[in-house]
Amino acid sequence: ELAQRLQGRALGGWGLLQLAAGTGLAAYAVWAAVLMPGFRRVPLHLQVPYVPSNxxxxxxxxxxxxxxxxxxxxxxxxxxxxxxxxxxxxxxxxxxxxxxxxxxxxxxxxxxxxxxxxxxxxxxxxxxxxxxxxxxxxxxxxxxxxxxxxxxxxxxxxxxxxxxxxxxxxxxxxxxxxxxxxxxxxxxxxxxxxxxxxxxxxxxxxxx
Known part of the structure; x- marks a missing residue:
């Protein structure tokens, strides 16, 4: 949907800022919904982010x-x-x-x-x-x-x-x-x- 909206449009500085903010919020939403649960009970200095092993x-x-x-x-x-x-x-x-x-x-x-x-x-x-x-x-x-x-x-x-x-x-x-x-x-x-x-x-x- 985002690609369709952007197709054929030139993005100015404000448009780029909106895009960055939107994708950043989306990434945070994924983190908050999927990866953050369970960390809340662990002290900050002992928390370990999920990075899958290859x-x-x-x-x-x-x-x-x-x-x-x-x-x-x-x-x-x-x-x-x-x-x-x-x-x-x-x-x-x-x-x-x-x-x-x-x-x-x-x-x-x-x-x-x-x-x-x-x-x-x-x-x-x-x-x-x-x-x-x-x-x-x-x-x-x-x-x-x-x-x-x-x-x-x-x-x-x-x-x-x-x-x-x-x-x-x-x-x-x-x-x-x-x-x-x-x-x-x-x-x-x-x-x-x-x-x-x-x-x-x-x-x-x-x-x-």
């Missing part, structure tokens, strides 16, 4: 979990693609934690479409309040701003045998056990036993 990012994350077993969780699971792929690769149970109700519905639809309906779980829970003590494979594609507080939670709760895979951005204070990919497709794997040992050496002031 096929290469998913493949890299799964490569770092290859050959592993046990419970897998995706923190801020978005549309569910990582959880579904993990289940297909034998990581079970596979669980996604997500607050946004629209993304939870999308996740369940994707699971049904992939033949995983009832085999994977998507839970409306705040990742900051979930107990991770029984999780052995943890994935996340979260913003750098939440990595430091999240590192403290993971150190406090995860078992030594757990592996954490971070996509797009690494944990700034942790040394990865392995990494794969480049740029925003890069993923980092952290083995919690090694992370704890490094933290202990640092606290004791001994050389690495």
């Amino acid at each position: 096929a290469q990012q998913v493949a890299n994350a799964m490569a770092l979990l290859e050959g592993r077993s046990g419970k897998m969780v995706d923190l801020g699971s978005g549309d569910g693609r990582l959880v579904i792929e993990a289940y297909k690769r034998g990581l079970r149970p596979a669980v996604g934690y997500e607050l946004n109700p629209w993304l939870l519905r999308l996740s369940k639809y994707r699971a049904w479409k992939a033949g995983c309906d009832g085999k994977v779980s998507f839970l409306k829970q705040d990742l900051w309040k979930v107990n991770l003590s029984d999780c052995y494979n943890v994935t996340m594609f979260l913003a750098p701003s939440v990595k430091s507080p999240l590192a403290a939670k993971l150190l406090a709760e995860l078992p030594d045998e757990a592996r954490v895979v971070a996509g797009r951005f690494p944990f700034p204070s942790w040394t990865p056990s392995s990494t794969i990919g480049k740029g925003l497709d890069q993923a980092w794997a952290y083995d919690m036993k090694e992370v704890r040992q490094a933290a202990q050496r640092s606290a004791e002031g001994s050389p690495v």
Whole structure:
């Protein structure tokens, strides 16, 4: 409709301003209706916007979990693609934690479409309040701003045998056990036993 209205018309400065305002309001309307629900209960500095992972990012994350077993969780699971792929690769149970109700519905639809309906779980829970003590494979594609507080939670709760895979951005204070990919497709794997040992050496002031 917008294209039809603009066809054959020259836009002046005021017209361009109206167009920019209109498209901006439309984008905000989508954000407010679809992506904002669920964020309202989370402190601003701990909120993480939804940015879907691409096929290469998913493949890299799964490569770092290859050959592993046990419970897998995706923190801020978005549309569910990582959880579904993990289940297909034998990581079970596979669980996604997500607050946004629209993304939870999308996740369940994707699971049904992939033949995983009832085999994977998507839970409306705040990742900051979930107990991770029984999780052995943890994935996340979260913003750098939440990595430091999240590192403290993971150190406090995860078992030594757990592996954490971070996509797009690494944990700034942790040394990865392995990494794969480049740029925003890069993923980092952290083995919690090694992370704890490094933290202990640092606290004791001994050389690495």
